[in-house]
Amino acid sequence: MRYVCGHKIPDSDSIVGAVALAYLFNQIGIKSQAVRTGEINDESRFILDKFCLDEPIFKDSFKDQDIYLVDFNNYQEGADDLVDANIVGITDHHKMGGIKTSKPLDVWIRAVGCSNTIIKEMFDFYDIKIPKNIAAAMCCAILSDTVIFKSPTCTKIDTTTCKELAKIANIKEYKKLGLEMFNVKSNIKGVAIDQLIKRDFKSFDMHGKKVGIGQLEVVDITLFDDIKEQLKDGLRQVKEDEGFDTCLLLLTDIIAMGSLILVASDSIDVVQRSWDIKVVDSEFWLDRCLSRKKQIVPYIEQNFKQ
Structure with a gap:
């Protein structure tokens, strides 16, 4: 078989x-x-x-x-x-x-x-x-x-x-x-925070650093307004419990064509350097970012190498 x-x-x-x-x-x-x-x-x-x-x-x-x-x-x-x-x-x-x-x-x-x-x-x-x-x-x-x-x-x-x-x-x-x-994918009502974070979550070894990147795709990013702080807390918990150096969670709005990225990291400098941004209150916006594979992983992996 x-x-x-x-x-x-x-x-x-x-x-x-x-x-x-x-x-x-x-x-x-x-x-x-x-x-x-x-x-x-x-x-x-x-x-x-x-x-x-x-x-x-x-x-x-x-x-x-x-x-x-x-x-x-x-x-x-x-x-x-x-x-x-x-x-x-x-x-x-x-x-x-x-x-x-x-x-x-x-x-x-x-x-x-x-x-x-x-x-x-x-x-x-x-x-x-x-x-x-x-x-x-x-x-x-x-x-x-x-x-x-x-x-x-x-x-x-x-x-x-x-x-x-x-x-x-x-x-x-x-x-x-x-x-x-x-x-259907945008239906997050009643879903536990840890389940949302792990709904589409991948783990990577980036030059000796364990990095986790999750993504939630919705048709309206305001769906996360009431639970965003809980998602940040949950992401920090995943980072600590599973031994990650860095965890990112992409909240992707497919209509607005961009992602609000939540961050829990021991390497904030690497995250900021990867996209030439500032992480404020454990988050940053990345315009036209829809793809973890093409717009997230290569950039942060390259900067962990430096």
Whole structure:
């Protein structure tokens, strides 16, 4: 059995990618199962429910088992025993993360905005027809990861692929669907502070410093007005409890096209130097910042190197 799995705090690209790839591999004769190592978020559940797709089963141990990674390629974001698994392949759109294998593997990595863009290419390569409901979910994953084509990570390949998937799925107003998804993602009422911080949170080793970066994307940043101070306190707690040097939380407004970034750090000078800004009251605004991958990680990582 081949297990297809995304990162341990899965987003829609990770969840849908596992479902789509497991279907593809089964069609070409490789017995496969879509799995997840973390909880499904509201947006991903909306997509699965809307298009009648089964959610990947929960599985957090892969020692001596075949696993295919989707939407990540490092040990930090995988199961605790990923280093002892037999990694047979990777489909991803992030920088290389240090995975080592004893045997050759199947690797599909592209500089695009979404892993599902690459998965569509894989379906085409193997000449496998994509079912309508899977095509619809893949379309949603691209809309999510590229922030409805607004993110600087979005490429022409992403937009073209999304439109092709929408055509397969008979979705005529795909941007309207994207806004519907982001409205679901914007629902933070009643969610615990620690769950919000960890909703889309990634950990990085930046030249010996442990750095955590989370992101919450909404259609109106004023939704955070009543809980912003609680988010700051919660971020400081995560930093202390988990031994981070620096934790950032991006509160991203996809309509205003920018992010209010909350900061808990022992290296404030590094944070300020990274974007030539001043951190005031544990926060700063970064205009037109929508992407953690392209507009946050490279800048702060480079400055930790100095």
